[in-house]
Amino acid sequence: MNGALGRALRGLREHAYLAAVSAGVIAAALVLLGVYGLVVLNLEAVVSGWQQDVHVSAYFVATATAEETAAARSELAGRPEVLKVELVTAEQAAAWMKERMPEVEPMLAELGPTALPASLEITLKDGYTSPAAMDAFAASLQASGRFGEIDYGREWVERASGFLRTLKLLGAVLGTILVLAALFLVGNTIHLVVYARRDELEILRLVGATDGYILAPFVVEGALEGLVASAFALVILEVVHRGVLSRLHDAVPVTFDEGGLQFLPAGPLVALVLVGVMIGVLASWVAVQRFLARLA
Amino acid sequence: MIRLYHIVKSYGDRDALRDVSLHVEKGEMIYVTGPSGAGKSTMLKLLYGAERPTSGKMLIGGADVSKMDNRQLPSLRRNMGVVFQDFKLLPHRTVGENVAMALEVIGAPTDSIRRRVPAVLNIVGLRGREEDKAGVLSGGEKQRVAIARAIVNDPAILLADEPTGNLDGAMAVEVMEILQAINLRGTTVVIATHDVGLMDRFPYRRLRFVDGKLVVGGIQPRSKA
Numbered sequence: 001m002n003g004a005l006g007r008a009l010r011g012l013r014e015h016a017y018l019a020a021v022s023a024g025v026i027a028a029a030l031v032l033l034g035v036y037g038l039v040v041l042n043l044e045a046v047v048s049g050w051q052q053d054v055h056v057s058a059y060f061v062a063t064a065t066a067e068e069t070a071a072a073r074s075e076l077a078g079r080p081e082v083l084k085v086e087l088v089t090a091e092q093a094a095a096w097m098k099e100r101m102p103e104v105e106p107m108l109a110e111l112g113p114t115a116l117p118a119s120l121e122i123t124l125k126d127g128y129t130s131p132a133a134m135d136a137f138a139a140s141l142q143a144s145g146r147f148g149e150i151d152y153g154r155e156w157v158e159r160a161s162g163f164l165r166t167l168k169l170l171g172a173v174l175g176t177i178l179v180l181a182a183l184f185l186v187g188n189t190i191h192l193v194v195y196a197r198r199d200e201l202e203i204l205r206l207v208g209a210t211d212g213y214i215l216a217p218f219v220v221e222g223a224l225e226g227l228v229a230s231a232f233a234l235v236i237l238e239v240v241h242r243g244v245l246s247r248l249h250d251a252v253p254v255t256f257d258e259g260g261l262q263f264l265p266a267g268p269l270v271a272l273v274l275v276g277v278m279i280g281v282l283a284s285w286v287a288v289q290r291f292l293a294r295l296a
Numbered sequence: 297m298i299r300l301y302h303i304v305k306s307y308g309d310r311d312a313l314r315d316v317s318l319h320v321e322k323g324e325m326i327y328v329t330g331p332s333g334a335g336k337s338t339m340l341k342l343l344y345g346a347e348r349p350t351s352g353k354m355l356i357g358g359a360d361v362s363k364m365d366n367r368q369l370p371s372l373r374r375n376m377g378v379v380f381q382d383f384k385l386l387p388h389r390t391v392g393e394n395v396a397m398a399l400e401v402i403g404a405p406t407d408s409i410r411r412r413v414p415a416v417l418n419i420v421g422l423r424g425r426e427e428d429k430a431g432v433l434s435g436g437e438k439q440r441v442a443i444a445r446a447i448v449n450d451p452a453i454l455l456a457d458e459p460t461g462n463l464d465g466a467m468a469v470e471v472m473e474i475l476q477a478i479n480l481r482g483t484t485v486v487i488a489t490h491d492v493g494l495m496d497r498f499p500y501r502r503l504r505f506v507d508g509k510l511v512v513g514g515i516q517p518r519s520k521a
Contacts, residue, residue, distance in 0.1 A: 014388060014389075199384065199386060200386055202384065203384055203385075203386065203397060204397065204401065205369075205373075206344070206373060206378050206384070207373065207374075207397055207398040207401050207445065207449075208369075208370040208371070208372075208373035208374035208398070208401055208449075209370060209401040210367075210370045211366075213401060
């Protein structure tokens with residue numbers, strides 16, 4: 001039992017309740033971080049889905065002939081930023097309107113078959129859906145003189161992009177605050193644990209233990225508590241993911257990439273475990289050092 | 297073994313020790329005595345490095361400990377056993393584990409620990425009690441475990457701060473007999489006590505402190521070392 005690991009295991013056994021409290025506090029901090037990560041990840045997926053779904057509707061001028069609309073369609077289909085382009089004739093537009101809003105049928109009959117303009121429904125490729133790229137694309141259409149109105153939900157795209165940016169910034173700030181708060185909380189908890197074991201530290205000092213000898217098992221205990229806390233936090237996150245967020249998903253119909261809620265990928269999961277171990281080690285180190293500095 | 301020259305220890309405006317000079321020879325057993333607040337415990341704290349003198353010079357085994365930094369303290373304490381009035385044992389650990397702590401700290405091999413712990417418990421009259429929890433022992437037995445832990449490394453010096461303060465007459469005598477036996481094996485023993493009856497029963501040189509001054513048993517060196 002001379003080694004740091006052996007002494008750490010003995011410490012955990014002798015002070016199981018205090019160790020459980022420390023691990024619990026670390027786990028709570030990690031769950032908060034993880035839930036935030038899950039929310040950000042899935043909202044990013046939603047916003048990114050929204051951005052990809054953005055279409056450009058280009059309405060032809062009333063004088064445009066069928067040849068001109070067909071020519072415009074094939075010309076646009078050849079442009080590198082265009083993924084798909086569909087022609088909606090004036091008749092198709094009128095039929096669509098009648099189907100959804102039957103009450104306007106008499107008015108459409110009175111105005112004739114070209115009451116609504118023909119249009120092109122354009123889907124852009126990934127990388128061409130940013131507000132700036134769509135502005136440039138719309139301007140080029142406008143410059144051709146064929147179209148009366150270009151509609152591409154500019155405001156919506158800008159809002160979605162702005163929301164995503166704010167979300168990421170908020171994530172960074174809140175993440176930092178959460179890690180610091182967790183360190184503070186765990187630090188104070190482990191400080192209480194160390195205080196409860198002050199007799200042991202005092203005796204070790206009296207019999208000639210070096211600071212390194214005293215610190216080592218506490219650091220190992222911190223790492224083990226962080227590891228256990230991480231595993232516990234991952235289980236809770238999985239439960240949260242399957243339960244609460246899935247229910248939310250059912251209640252709020254939104255579009256997700258690949259059709260469902262995502263769980264944290266391997267990278268962030270490993271990072272979460274490392275953060276747990278780091279919090280345990282750092283908090284133990286600081287608490288014991290502070291205590292030893294006061295001991296004779 | 298212990299040489300103090302003009303030691304002063306102050307806490308703010310108050311002098312706990314005032315110009316103390318003394319010698320303790322190797323293998324000697326002495327008392328540090330005096331009324332409460334006279335400076336006995338401060339004297340012992342200086343010897344085991346829990347406090348540093350405000351001024352003066354202090355040599356233990358030839359090493360100047362008055363200027364020792366914290367990193368050097370473990371080596372000083374590994375050659376010195378300390379016993380307290382309140383025993384300072386871990387009650388949830390066994391007698392054997394409490395004693396073994398002093399050996400584990402110096403990285404003693406397991407087989408050496410298994411050999412040394414029963415041997416030293418035999419010296420203090422606790423043979424066969426290795427597996428008992430320290431918390432269930434009587435006061436006298438706890439102090440004997442504390443002494444066993446203090447001497448298990450064969451230290452050159454044993455410091456005891458009021459070792460019989462929490463014990464009744466018979467147990468106090470038992471503890472003193474053990475300290476005497478340890479001294480006879482060659483260990484220098486310094487005991488802080490105000491128990492005159494015990495000092496009369498076990499007569500050794502007395503260093504008497506009053507208000508931080510060594511009034512009996514000190515030396516008057518001609519010049520500062």
